[in-house]
Amino acid sequence: MSIQFRSLTKQYRAGAEAVRDLTLDIVPGSVFALMGRNGAGKTTTIQLLLDLLLPTRGEARLFGVPAAKLCPEHRQRLGYVSENQRLPDWMRVDEFLRFLKPMYPAWDELLTQRLVKLFALPMTQRLDRLSRGQRMKAAFLGALCYRPDVLVLDEPFSGLDSVMRQDLLDALIEFLGEGERTVFLSSHDLGEVERLADTIGVLDHGRLGLHGNIDDLLSHAREVSFLTATPQLPADLPADWWNPVTSPHGTTFTAAVVPDEAALAAAIHSRWPDAGGLTIRPPGLSRYYIDYLRHIEVHPLAGSSTALPS
Amino acid sequence: MNLFAIDLKSGSPIYEQVLYAARKAIISGELKPGDAFPSVREIAAALRINPNTVQKALTALKAEGLVETLPGIGNRVCERPEPEVAGRAAQLDEALEALVLRARQLRLAAADLHAALQDHWGRFND
Incomplete structure (x- = not known):
């Protein structure tokens, strides 16, 4: 298992639990989309997975190792892009890539050049002068060029225009086609989730509700x-x-x-x-998902998480 | 129907749409027996969808005997053996039942259904 959650719980100081008792295995080679409304706990889950936050209880495991014990060898096989990615803003795009390259033995220069061209990134522009979409592309470059085994994406399409989304989608589909890659993404964008993901999980107030393979779920509905x-x-x-x-x-x-x-x-x-x-x-994913969210507004999730269909 | 030109709609499952488009391309004769059938990566890139979804559709097409994978060559549209006469109608039974159910839901008369069937039958050139 490349990603596992075991009774993972996060309670912020004096607040409600942001993530409650999350237990879940992500099948290697699959694209898992973590969905749910704003504040459902998606970003917290991702930050716990990457050891950017400490859990209150339970653990997230990556490559079979608890997040807190990830070592550089694991990080070299892991890519991460977030909508609020912190980048070394003072660097130019070409400097940023030269800076990252020595950290990743698997860095592929040909792939880098191809993605730079696909993304049409201005190489001599400073990162803080790039548009939001261009920054996301630079962040993607920094995560895809060493072909990580596991790619974690936090709201990768949020706030991007259609052309930018299409470029990122093209790069991701190519990445997926190259071999067994596991992707864990959080997203609100049903169109992109439908194209990219094979499995979904829905968080509601920190609890995992509906989860399963998209085709299985939709074929039963x-x-x-x-x-x-x-x-x-x-x-x-x-x-x-x-x-x-x-x-x-x-x-x-x-x-x-x-x-x-x-x-x-x-x-x-x-x-x-x-x-x-x-x-x-048979419903499309968006209709199915929205009707589910409305359903759990009226019938809140009970104590334990449920999988449908059984 | 060009498999690469299908316009994915958000209203129904993507897997079903890909499978349907591929079946239609083969059964309508647009793709002929012996023709090359695109690879998983080609279809995934052209439609911008997860290669796993395409792989699943391809597996279904192979199970139906519509496409085969030749080692070192790639995917190809199969020669289709004539189904045994006795088995032909039986193979359609479930689909026919679903069609009749749907027609009755819509309160169509049997004659309307016959006319619609004739119309669709005529759209495929043998």
């Missing part, structure tokens, strides 16, 4: 919509029908675990005998 003249939702809706909303323009929800579409259709018709124009289809 269905997006439902239909028309009905009944203005009120029936009282006896199953607990895994997330975020039922009814309006004159249609009634919608996400059914999280659907073994059988015909049974789902029957369950709908028994509650709404006048249901018309019924549509049942």
